[in-house]
Amino acid sequence: MGLIGGMARTAVVAGTATAVSNRVSRRQANRWATQESYAQPQQQAPQQVYVAPPPQPASSGSEDVIAQLERLGKLRDEGVLTDAEFSAQKARILAG
Known part of the structure; x- marks a missing residue:
């Protein structure tokens, strides 16, 4: 494999490592925030919800999809993705 490869x-x-690390950090932060909300009175402002960016278009190559x-x-x-998240992302990838 050459230098560019x-x-x-x-x-x-x-x-990929960065994406996985960011996802794990977000999930852990959400868990901690949920635990804190149970321990504190309900008079706090609602937590912000993470909204995923729009999906990027997948290339047409079957190898890329696989x-x-x-x-x-x-x-x-x-354990980074739940079964529901996995199913949703799989459907998005297969839909192209």
């Missing part, structure tokens, strides 16, 4: 692979791995589904399955197996 190695750089591309590193960029993909780093991007790779996305494999990554999605790994995230679910690692």
Whole structure:
């Protein structure tokens, strides 16, 4: 594999690691906020809800779709995604 291929692979791995790390951080922050809301009186302002950005268009290559589904399955197996989140993202990917 040449220099550019190695750089591309590193960029993909780093991007995936960053996305997973951010997702785990958001889920943990939401859990902590939920636990704090039970411990504190109900007179607080409602918490802000995270709204996911609009999905980016998927490329037409079948290898890309398969790779996305494999990554999605790994995230679910690692506990980053719930079954409901996995199903929603899988439907989005398959819909193209």
